[in-house]
Amino acid sequence: MFRPMPTPYDPASHIRTIYLDQECQDSPLAKSICDRASVPVKLLPPRTHPPEQRQSPHGLTLGKQNLLLCNNRGSFFKPCPGTKEYCCCDYQVLNIGMGCPMDCVYCILQAYLNNDWMSFFVNTDDLLSELDLAFQRTTQFWRIGTGEFSDSLAIDHLTGLSPILINYMRDKNGMLELKTKSANIKNLLDLDHNGRIMVSWSLNATRIMAREEIRTASLDERLHAAKTCGEHGYKLGFHFDPIIYHEGWQEGYTATIKALFATVPAEKISWISLGALRFLPALKPFALTRFPASTFFHEEFIIGLDNKYRYFRSLRVEMYSFIVNLLRQYVADHTCLYFCMESDEIWQECGFKPGESSQLPDNLDLAFQQTPL
Numbered sequence: 001m002f003r004p005m006p007t008p009y010d011p012a013s014h015i016r017t018i019y020l021d022q023e024c025q026d027s028p029l030a031k032s033i034c035d036r037a038s039v040p041v042k043l044l045p046p047r048t049h050p051p052e053q054r055q056s057p058h059g060l061t062l063g064k065q066n067l068l069l070c071n072n073r074g075s076f077f078k079p080c081p082g083t084k085e086y087c088c089c090d091y092q093v094l095n096i097g098m099g100c101p102m103d104c105v106y107c108i109l110q111a112y113l114n115n116d117w118m119s120f121f122v123n124t125d126d127l128l129s130e131l132d133l134a135f136q137r138t139t140q141f142w143r144i145g146t147g148e149f150s151d152s153l154a155i156d157h158l159t160g161l162s163p164i165l166i167n168y169m170r171d172k173n174g175m176l177e178l179k180t181k182s183a184n185i186k187n188l189l190d191l192d193h194n195g196r197i198m199v200s201w202s203l204n205a206t207r208i209m210a211r212e213e214i215r216t217a218s219l220d221e222r223l224h225a226a227k228t229c230g231e232h233g234y235k236l237g238f239h240f241d242p243i244i245y246h247e248g249w250q251e252g253y254t255a256t257i258k259a260l261f262a263t264v265p266a267e268k269i270s271w272i273s274l275g276a277l278r279f280l281p282a283l284k285p286f287a288l289t290r291f292p293a294s295t296f297f298h299e300e301f302i303i304g305l306d307n308k309y310r311y312f313r314s315l316r317v318e319m320y321s322f323i324v325n326l327l328r329q330y331v332a333d334h335t336c337l338y339f340c341m342e343s344d345e346i347w348q349e350c351g352f353k354p355g356e357s358s359q360l361p362d363n364l365d366l367a368f369q370q371t372p373l
């Protein structure tokens with residue numbers, strides 16, 4: 001019997017107040033965001049920083065209810081801050097704002113950002129000018145993503161940014177990846193994207209998604225959103241990141257992978273990444289104060305070459321091998337499976353050919369180009 005999907009939870013409904021930098025009060029984009037959000041809007045004197053709330057980790061819990069609209073005075077467009085010690089995929093990051101209204105226990109941004117409020121940059125003309133310069137400087141095929149310091153789509157129905165970016169990318173020598181844990185795809189469905197856009201979802205074991213990813217879309221909602229995007233000609237990506245060791249992890253990741261391929265056509269998937277949990281030392285006390293019932297931080301970790309904690313090599317290889325072997329039963333020939341921030345030795349121990357990790361940027365470009373619309 002046909003069972004319609006219930007309307008997914010709207011993470012933006014968590015926002016209680018918009019703070020508008022006075023400098024941006026004439027920005028048409030800022031005005032339209034304030035109009036679309038039915039919450040109070042408060043003006044802040046130019047360049048005022050949000051009140052300092054970092055005295056308590058709980059400030060971030062409150063901060064996720066506040067959205068600051070302001071201009072970005074730094075760069076929008078940078079290479080991904082991958083570390084030179086591990087294999088890197090040569091990805092470019094487009095910074096559209098900071099933070100998100102969802103709340104993942106493992107979110108690295110908790111330890112990384114220096115203010116608790118979500119922010120969104122409304123000077124999109126500057127963003128596009130910077131992109132213009134970047135595209136003029138090179139003939140390289142850019143792989144660009146907006147999901148590094150924020151979620152690409154969680155508040156997109158307020159900001160209206162995805163139509164701007166998708167329209168811009170239509171005739172560029174590159175692709176844009178919109179990475180999300182939401183099912184907020186309404187803005188995408190009627191756009192002419194010319195095959196330059198990938199929509200991707202972070203996935204995890206069923207128990208991790210249910211317990212450690214607060215206010216995110218359920219597995220069912222993410223997969224149905226992905227299926228719908230595929231039907232609208234978008235290419236798809238998935239990220240098993242962070243892979244978290246927990247009792248029943250094999251069953252949990254198996255259930256997610258089976259659900260993925262039961263819902264989404266394999267040929268629409270350009271790439272699937274895997275990355276085991278890694279975190280800055282500062283994150284653990286911060287996250288455990290906010291989420292004392294979480295247990296996964298109490299496992300044993302080593303400090304990696306990038307000064308982040310990670311699982312012992314043997315456990316990483318065990319989990320990666322299990323998940324890769326399972327994925328290989330389902331993926332299309334053109335789909336690129338890869339590890340985020342691992343050495344070539346780990347790739348080989350998990351069944352990849354020697355040197356395959358160093359071909360990753362080319363393999364990702366090829367996988368994207370070979371994925372049918």
Ligand code: SF4
Nearest residue numbers: 100102103104107150
């Ligand atoms: S969705 Fe991403 S940015 Fe938002 S809390 Fe989770 S990990 Fe952090």
